[in-house]
Amino acid sequence: MELEYVNEHIGNKIKDLRNRNGLTQQELADRTELTKGFISQLERGQVSPSIVTLLDLIECLGTTASEFFKETEEEHVVFSEEGFFEKVDEAGNSIQWIVPTAQKYQMEPLLVVVQPHQSLEEDKPHDGEEFGYLISGRLKLYLGEEVYSVKAGESFYYPAKRKHHIENPDIIPAKFIWVSTPPTF
Known part of the structure; x- marks a missing residue:
């Protein structure tokens, strides 16, 4: 898997979880002792967080690493x-x-x-x-x-x-x- 894709995938998941929790980028940054700029870059896939930082973000967003990385299969509803x-x-x-x-x-x-x-x-x-x-x-x-x-x-x-x-x-x-x-x- 290319690093750009991995960064984008992680960033999208972080942004989705942040929005589900009703947090702004600033609120998430404050809870994780990171900057709002870093959170913004992370959500756009422009930076790679360290493992420790990623685990801290995941915990602050109310989930676990196993749930965060679990791939969900898209439910197929209509068949042609x-x-x-x-x-x-x-x-x-x-x-x-x-x-x-x-x-x-x-x-x-x-x-x-x-x-x-x-x-x-x-x-x-x-x-x-x-x-x-x-x-x-x-x-x-x-x-x-x-x-x-x-x-x-x-x-x-x-x-x-x-x-x-x-x-x-x-x-x-x-x-x-x-x-x-x-x-x-």
Whole structure:
């Protein structure tokens, strides 16, 4: 890492903490026995503080060195098609992972298209629950020995403790959102 980047990064964090604490540069300088000019240069990344000075600043700003240097991952909230991952089977059925990092979360949303007169592979019983919302077409949901018909605009929800699979009995593709918790795909 270049020194300029490190200085700028430290300066931005110091300024952010100072502002969060409602302190002026002069107030922080007084608390740390530094000058206002030094605090200003530090916040702009123009100077490098000594380790002792930096630790003193961090303490005066009400945090610890480990918290100060902890890198926070930016929370990803909106996902676009460019990031989706798609798997298409030999029958042309597609499963799109519409939240690319869903495996690390509690649920896994998918966008699924089942071609006319095709079915998805049977899913063995597992822990968790599954939810679906049919956007278009029709589906047959096989859950254990039971068979359920699902029309566009309807949803389904079940514990996944029985074998289950989905088929499209119609002449048009069936498109639906499928959410599994915990992630299993």
